[in-house]
Amino acid sequence: MILVLNKNVSKSEIDVLKKKLRDYGYIVKEIQGVDELILGVVGQIKQDMRYFETLPGVSKVIPVSKPYKLVSRDLHPEPTKIQVGNVVIGGDRLVVIAGPCSVETRDRTLEIARKVKSCGALLFRGGAFKPRTSPYSFQGLGEEGLKILAEVRDETGMGVVTEITSPAQADLMMKYVDVVQVGARNMQNFELLRCVGRLGKPVLLKRGLSATIEEWLMAAEYILSEGNDQVILCERGIRTFERYTRNTLDLTAVPVVKKLTHLPIIVDPSHATGIREKVLPMARAAVAAGADGIMVEVHTEPEKALSDGPQSLYPEQFEQLMRELHVIAPVVGKQLDYDYLAKAAYVKDLKVDEVAVAYAGVPGSFSYKAAIQYFGEDLPLKNVTSFKDVFEYVARGEAKWGVVPLENSLSGSIHTNYDLLMLYDLFIVGELTLRIVHNLVGIEGAVLDKLKTVYSHPQVFEQCSEFLSEHPGWDLVACKDTATAVARVQREGNLTSAAIASSEAAKLFGMAVIKEGIETHPQNFTRFVIISRESLQNGPKDKSSMVFSVSNKPGALYEVLKIFAEGGINMVKLESRPMHGRPWEYLFYVDLEIDLDLDENKWVVDELRKKTEVFKYLGSYRQGAKMV
Ligand code: PEP
Ligand code: MN
Numbered sequence: 001m002i003l004v005l006n007k008n009v010s011k012s013e014i015d016v017l018k019k020k021l022r023d024y025g026y027i028v029k030e031i032q033g034v035d036e037l038i039l040g041v042v043g044q045i046k047q048d049m050r051y052f053e054t055l056p057g058v059s060k061v062i063p064v065s066k067p068y069k070l071v072s073r074d075l076h077p078e079p080t081k082i083q084v085g086n087v088v089i090g091g092d093r094l095v096v097i098a099g100p101c102s103v104e105t106r107d108r109t110l111e112i113a114r115k116v117k118s119c120g121a122l123l124f125r126g127g128a129f130k131p132r133t134s135p136y137s138f139q140g141l142g143e144e145g146l147k148i149l150a151e152v153r154d155e156t157g158m159g160v161v162t163e164i165t166s167p168a169q170a171d172l173m174m175k176y177v178d179v180v181q182v183g184a185r186n187m188q189n190f191e192l193l194r195c196v197g198r199l200g201k202p203v204l205l206k207r208g209l210s211a212t213i214e215e216w217l218m219a220a221e222y223i224l225s226e227g228n229d230q231v232i233l234c235e236r237g238i239r240t241f242e243r244y245t246r247n248t249l250d251l252t253a254v255p256v257v258k259k260l261t262h263l264p265i266i267v268d269p270s271h272a273t274g275i276r277e278k279v280l281p282m283a284r285a286a287v288a289a290g291a292d293g294i295m296v297e298v299h300t301e302p303e304k305a306l307s308d309g310p311q312s313l314y315p316e317q318f319e320q321l322m323r324e325l326h327v328i329a330p331v332v333g334k335q336l337d338y339d340y341l342a343k344a345a346y347v348k349d350l351k352v353d354e355v356a357v358a359y360a361g362v363p364g365s366f367s368y369k370a371a372i373q374y375f376g377e378d379l380p381l382k383n384v385t386s387f388k389d390v391f392e393y394v395a396r397g398e399a400k401w402g403v404v405p406l407e408n409s410l411s412g413s414i415h416t417n418y419d420l421l422m423l424y425d426l427f428i429v430g431e432l433t434l435r436i437v438h439n440l441v442g443i444e445g446a447v448l449d450k451l452k453t454v455y456s457h458p459q460v461f462e463q464c465s466e467f468l469s470e471h472p473g474w475d476l477v478a479c480k481d482t483a484t485a486v487a488r489v490q491r492e493g494n495l496t497s498a499a500i501a502s503s504e505a506a507k508l509f510g511m512a513v514i515k516e517g518i519e520t521h522p523q524n525f526t527r528f529v530i531i532s533r534e535s536l537q538n539g540p541k542d543k544s545s546m547v548f549s550v551s552n553k554p555g556a557l558y559e560v561l562k563i564f565a566e567g568g569i570n571m572v573k574l575e576s577r578p579m580h581g582r583p584w585e586y587l588f589y590v591d592l593e594i595d596l597d598l599d600e601n602k603w604v605v606d607e608l609r610k611k612t613e614v615f616k617y618l619g620s621y622r623q624g625a626k627m628v
Contacts, residue, residue, distance in 0.1 A: 002075060003039040003052060004060040013057040014039075020055070027225065031076060035510075040075040042225070066260075068217040070224035071231070076262040081377060082202050082230045084159040084178050086344030087122045089202075089232055090264030092373045094329050094336040095293030097161055097266070098318060099125035101308035102138060103145035111300050113152040115315045119322045120338035123179065124149070124158040125295060129165045130307060131185045138306040146176035153178065157341050161204055161295075167195035174199065184209050184236055184271070187219050197226025204295075206234045206268070209247070213256055220263060233257055233265040234295060235286075237272030246274025246311070249282050254289040270297040270311045279313055280321050287328050296321070330435045330525065335373040337432070339622060346536065347375055350400065355382040358390045358399035361481035364505035366434060368483070370528040371403045374432050385480060387417055391424045394531055401429070402531045408436070409525045411462040413575055418547060418589060421531075427619030428545050430530035437524070438464050440515040441486050441506040442498040448514055453477055455485035456500035464500055467518040486511055530621075535597065541620040543572070544596040548612040549579060549587050556611075557588070563607045569594050587614070595620045 005014065014030070014037070021028045021041055029040040041052075052061045064074050081090040089095045098121040103109050113124050128145025130138060141148070149160040159178035164170070165186065173180050179202045186192050187208035196203045203223055207216045220231045235254065237247025249272035257265045267286035269279045283294050299305045299312035313321065322336070329336040337343070350356050356379045359367035363383065371381055382399055384390055390402040404420075407413045421428070438460060440448070453475045454468075461468060461476050468474065479485040485499035486509045498514055499505075506513050529545075530536070550556035564571050573591035578584070594601055597620045609615050 001041045001045060001049075001052065001064060001069075002062040003041060003055075003058050004033075004062065005037045005039065005057050006059045007036065009037065009057040017055060017057050027070070029070070029075065033077065040069070042069040042075075067214065068221040068261075070229065071217050071220045071261045071263055073260060073262050078262060080229060080262045080264065082232055082264060084123060084202055085157075086341065086348060086376070087159060088377050089266070090292050091377050092334055092369070093340060093376065094287060094325060094334050095123065095266065096121050096322065096325070096336070097123040097125050097293065097295040098298045099161075100299045100305065101270075101297050101312065102127045102130055102306055103141055103148050103162075104306050106148045106151070108300065109148050109152060110155065112298060112315075113156050113158065115300065116298050116318060117156045117158055117341075119315070119319045120326075120336065120340070121318075121322075122158060122340055123161055124152050124156070125161045125181075125297075126152075127163050127307075129163055129169060131163070131165050131183050132307070143172055143176075146172055150176045157345070164192065164196065167192055170195055170199060173201065178202070179204050179232070181234075182206060182219075187211055187216065190222055193219055193222035194226050197223040197228045200228060202230040202232060203228065204232045204234050204266075206236050207238065207250075207253070210239045213253055213260070217257075217261060220261070231263050232292075233261070233263055234268050235265065235272070235291075236268040245272070245278060247272050249273060249286075251282075251285055251289050254286065254291050258290060264292040266293040266295055267291045268295045270295070270308070270313075274311045276302070276311055276313060276317070279311065280317065280324070283321055284324055284328060287325050287334075288332060290332060294325075330433050333435065333437075335432060337374075340376075343374075343430075343536070344376055347379055350379075354380065355393070355399045356380050357401045357403060358382045358384050358393040359403045360384055360387050360390050362483045362487065364483035364486065364502065364508040365481040366436060366502065366526060367403055367405065367481070367528070369502070369504065370405075370432060370434055370526075373434065374403065374430060374528070374530060375401070387414075387420060391420045391426065391531070394426055394533060395424050397533065400532060401536075402426075403528055404531060405526050406431075406529050407527050408459065408463065409523060410519065410521055411459050413577070413589065414459070415577060417529075418577075418587075419580075421618050422547055422616050426531045426533060427535060428529045428621055429532045429534075429536040429619060430621050431527060431543070431623065432530075433525050433527050435524065436463065436519065436526050437502065437517055437522075438482075438500050438519045439503055439506060439513045440498050440518055441501050441509075441511050442489060442514045443493055443495065444512045446495045446498060446512065446514055450496055451498050451514075452496040453494075454498050454500060455479045455488050457481055457485070460500050463520060463524055464518050466520040483508070535619070536621070541595040541597060541622050542593055543623040544592050544594055544620040545618040546590050546592075546608070547587055547614075547616045547618065548590070548608065549585065549614040550611070551613055552585060559611045560588075560608065563604060563611065564592065567604060569604065593623070 026043040098116040103126040130140035161179040163181040181204040240248040269282035302309040302312040393399040394402040482501035570593040576586040
């Protein structure tokens with residue numbers, strides 16, 4: 001049952017109300033909605049609904065008709081994000097859990113851990129208590145296995161996930177692991193569910209072998225009802241009449257679960273298929289379907305594995321999978337970065353009150369999304385009004401980093417930011433790609449035919465030029481950024497105005513999407529860069545950027561390109577643009593696949609300085625698209 005409270009309800013009224021409800025034995029959750037405060041009331045309801053309506057401070061009572069309450073979206077509309085060390089599950093960054101089926105030996109486990117970490121795995125899995133179908137199969141190393149997992153965490157920084165098979169193991173779990181897994185065979189072991197509900201550690205709850213989604217969510221309800229709302233659901237395939245694969249992966253569970261509950265969901269394609277070759281395609285499909293992450297079994301010698309060898313990936317396959325997920329993630333609005341743990345550790349060292357990341361625009365803008373996707377959810381962000389201010393803040397040390405867009409796949413380079421990079425002594429220290437989906441956003445009830453004015457950023461008009469050309473009568477009004485455009489439409493409250501912005505911005509301002517996906521080409525990506533006064537210490541880099549001009553004589557550019565050709569340096573971008581105030585002279589933007597911060601590559605910069613007129617080294621960083 002949901003109690004919607006009066007808008008002007010006082011803190012003391014809320015406290016009295018909560019106490020009264022708790023005295024009846026109900027579980028009470030306070031939830032801040034978009035513009036109202038609600039109380040979720042769960043338990044065996046003893047009174048008539050009308051009784052609750054009469055309580056002071058209550059404006060409305062809404063019954064929750066579903067059998068699961070605490071896990072339901074009705075009660076908690078925002079997605080739950082679960083923190084495991086520095087890793088967040090359920091946010092914008094994909095979480096990959098990898099490792100062997102069972103912890104076999106210390107050396108083998110560490111070998112696999114190092115490998116999966118180098119490919120970008122964030123959490124490590126490995127069973128120490130194995131629920132095997134046959135009593136004669138390997139049953140796991142028990143506490144010794146947990147000790148090995150703890151060693152993996154200490155060495156690699158990856159949090160560890162392992163299965164609990166009995167409440168008797170609770171103390172051991174508290175001592176050694178970060179996420180406790182309840183396996184498919186135990187999904188309806190209610191005593192175990194209650195036990196992990198009291199553990200106060202994140203729980204990975206697998207779907208039972210033949211459990212319906214409702215039964216699965218009811219199992220999660222057990223855990224939440226004990227006070228633990230850190231539950232990650234894991235779809236791992238169900239029993240069907242199909243025998244070709246070990247189980248049948250029910251991918252529809254991903255969007256279904258996302259709608260029904262606020263809890264994050266990940267997919268385990270290893271147990272779902274049981275066949276190594278089928279793991280990659282199903283993992284890709286899981287991410288495309290909107291899963292918050294995946295859990296896969298990886299082994300360095302699967303033929304010798306003590307359990308689940310046939311479904312364990314070779315390390316090379318895992319590496320390939322990570323590369324593929326890296327490409328798919330931005331398409332579905334997420335990121336998969338290979339240096340998440342290093343960045344997160346760096347970010348954690350910041351003082352809490354330090355303004356860490358400056359971006360231009362307001363929450364809901366694409367720059368905001370880029371900042372969150374690159375640095376994670378908890379970082380202090382500072383929104384400023386222009387790209388120039390981003391540079392100013394970083395240059396003055398008032399922000400440690402800045403996030404600015406540099407180029408778009410439809411509308412080209414953002415020259416303002418290249419100019420600012422020339423002007424300020426700052427470095428590019430990272431990059432990320434966002435897929436940009438534009439929507440026409442208006443107030444509730446606005447329709448396409450009645451629109452007269454459309455607000456957005458000029459670059460956005462360019463990216464939607466085809467759609468806009470179908471509506472030549474519209475007045476296009478430029479705004480600083482897309483979220484500001486939405487705010488303006490909301491403020492004016494006019495049915496004839498709309499903004500072009502992301503669906504997140506629409507949601508944030510409580511606005512309706514009139515038409516989805518109006519960008520000229522769906523392959524619309526913007527590359528953002530992270531700027532800083534100093535380099536981000538996140539391991540070796542593989543990309544460098546620069547701007548230069550050459551003298552106006554034959555072969556001048558050729559002389560520069562020769563340096564790259566002879567040095568065997570791959571050039572991934574070359575763009576020219578006219579120089580301000582010097583007609584017919586050009587600046588060149590160049591990106592190279594090389595770490596120019598390394599001493600052994602300093603000669604490249606020396607040579608470039610000799611062969612160019614203006615030369616500005618912009619920095620070396622890790623390519624978003626490559627693991628090192
Ligand atoms: C496992 O993850 O090792 C496992 C036993 O999975 P499931 O419970 O899904 O069979
Ligand atoms: Mn297994």
